[in-house]
Amino acid sequence: MAELRAEGLVNRTLPQAGRTRVWFxxxxxxxxxxxxxxxxxxxxxxxxSGPVATWLRxxxxxxxxxxHPSPPLR
Incomplete structure (x- = not known):
């Protein structure tokens, strides 16, 4: 992911207490x-539009x- 970030293809949200870092x-x-x-x-x-919008989404x-979990795969 760091390589993709260096290429400008992805970014990440900043982790906060108890939250997972999210890549987008x-x-x-x-x-x-x-x-x-x-x-x-x-x-x-x-x-x-940015890390905050990503985290909210x-x-x-x-x-x-x-x-509303998806039904199990058959």
């Missing part, structure tokens, strides 16, 4: 990934997942 794709990282054959033709997600996603 930068706008440049999203642009680069959109060129991958597997992702061509798909609309990229809106990039996070991840916190919300994890809360929703905890409340």
């Amino acid at each position: 794709a930068t706008a440049y990282g999203v642009q680069v990934a959109a060129e991958w054959p597997e992702l061509r033709g798909r609309r990229p997600p809106k990039p996070a 991840v916190s919300h996603t994890l809360t929703v997942h905890d409340r």
Whole structure:
């Protein structure tokens, strides 16, 4: 991850007491990934505007997942 961060493809939130560090794709990282054959033709997600926005989005996603877990795979 440090190498991807050095290339400007990802960044991370700053860990706070009791919280996990969260990595997220930068706008440049999203642009680069959109060129991958597997992702061509798909609309990229809106990039996070920064570490705080990323943490809020991840916190919300994890809360929703905890409340409404996916059914088990068959």
